[in-house]
Amino acid sequence: MLHISLAAERIGSILGMPITNSLLATWVTMAVLIIFSWAATRNLQMIPSGIQVIAEVLIGGLYDFFKSVTGEKHINKFFPLVASFFLFIITANWLGLLPGFGTIGFFHGEEFVPLLRAATADLNMTIGLALVAVIAIQYFGFKVVGFHYSSRFINFSNPIMFLLGILELVSELSKVISFAFRLFGNIFAGEVLLAVMAFLMPFLVPLPFLTLELFVGFIQALVFSMLTAVFLNVAVSHGEEHA
Amino acid sequence: MDVSSIKLIMFGLTVAIGGSMPAIAIGVLAGKALEAIGRNPEAASEIRTNMILGIAFAEAIAIYSLVVGLIIKFV
Numbered sequence: 001m002l003h004i005s006l007a008a009e010r011i012g013s014i015l016g017m018p019i020t021n022s023l024l025a026t027w028v029t030m031a032v033l034i035i036f037s038w039a040a041t042r043n044l045q046m047i048p049s050g051i052q053v054i055a056e057v058l059i060g061g062l063y064d065f066f067k068s069v070t071g072e073k074h075i076n077k078f079f080p081l082v083a084s085f086f087l088f089i090i091t092a093n094w095l096g097l098l099p100g101f102g103t104i105g106f107f108h109g110e111e112f113v114p115l116l117r118a119a120t121a122d123l124n125m126t127i128g129l130a131l132v133a134v135i136a137i138q139y140f141g142f143k144v145v146g147f148h149y150s151s152r153f154i155n156f157s158n159p160i161m162f163l164l165g166i167l168e169l170v171s172e173l174s175k176v177i178s179f180a181f182r183l184f185g186n187i188f189a190g191e192v193l194l195a196v197m198a199f200l201m202p203f204l205v206p207l208p209f210l211t212l213e214l215f216v217g218f219i220q221a222l223v224f225s226m227l228t229a230v231f232l233n234v235a236v237s238h239g240e241e242h243a
Numbered sequence: 244m245d246v247s248s249i250k251l252i253m254f255g256l257t258v259a260i261g262g263s264m265p266a267i268a269i270g271v272l273a274g275k276a277l278e279a280i281g282r283n284p285e286a287a288s289e290i291r292t293n294m295i296l297g298i299a300f301a302e303a304i305a306i307y308s309l310v311v312g313l314i315i316k317f318v
Contacts, residue, residue, distance in 0.1 A: 006317050069292070178303050185306030188313070223299040230296065 002199050003102075004192055008122040009113045021114055022122035025101065029092045029119050062086060069229045074144065078232050081136055085129065086225035092119035093187055093217030097210060102191065120220075121188045123180065130179035133228045134172060141235035152238050175231065179224065186220045254316040261308020268301040 008020035040055035067075045096118020105114035141149040153169045155161040190213045197206045276294035280287045
């Protein structure tokens with residue numbers, strides 16, 4: 001029977017805290033990224049060879065792309081955060097497509113509990129990422145603009161600006177929800193789609209859907225990081241509106 | 244009309260109705276972007292980036308309705 005569960009299933013606990021299968025997948029994602037970074041920077045050469053070439057193409061390409069979004073002035077401040085979002089989310093999304101994620105597990109009484117599940121298919125994970133993004137936006141706003149940044153939300157100069165400030169506050173909160181649900185919805189719906197397609201017709205038919213999920217995983221990572229970069233840009237240009 | 248059949252029907256209706264407006268929005272967005280690229284082929288990559296941004300916002304609404312449907316069916 002088809003196994004679809006909105007919430008990530010618990011597979012164990014450490015000192016009373018539950019370990020879910022998506023937490024295990026998050027650890028696998030972290031291990032992949034850490035091992036890749038270690039292997040690429042082990043023997044840094046001026047003329048790269050081997051894995052260092054791949055790392056340079058990746059980081060260089062991302063740097064140029066985000067420079068075109070945020071501009072020359074602030075790219076060095078924002079790049080670590082935004083590139084980390086992109087690399088983590090794309091690795092987590094693509095790892096969730098490997099055979100074994102969602103299929104290898106054990107039976108807990110009557111129901112099937114998979115051992116691994118795509119890391120970003122857990123709402124807890126995406127809410128965490130969204131909170132980090134929005135809090136980082138406020139942090140960079142205060143750091144670059146200074147105390148004047150709080151006039152974006154609390155502005156007593158005239159009644160219209162006051163209402164606008166409250167609207168901005170609500171809009172920041174809605175960004176958390178929108179970031180979290182966009183990523184969760186896309187990846188979880190992709191998992192459900194693949195499970196249903198494989199359940200209906202396991203031969204050849206899941207192939208175009210796997211291609212679609214590869215594409216969707218890439219686009220969602222791109223959109224998450226690009227939106228973070230755009231909102232960071234908006235936040236740090238708060239004082240400069242009337243040029 | 245028991246609860247599980249209502250859940251089934253509402254799941255389908257939620258996703259169908261909630262996905263139709265974003266589909267129109269994405270179509271209009273992509274159409275305008277193609278027009279803009281046609282008028283100014285040099286700016287194609289900038290237009291493409293902004294189009295992807297706009298499409299992501301529109302698609303998020305469709306995803307919200309899908310998540311609500313999944314909650315109705317499976318929770």
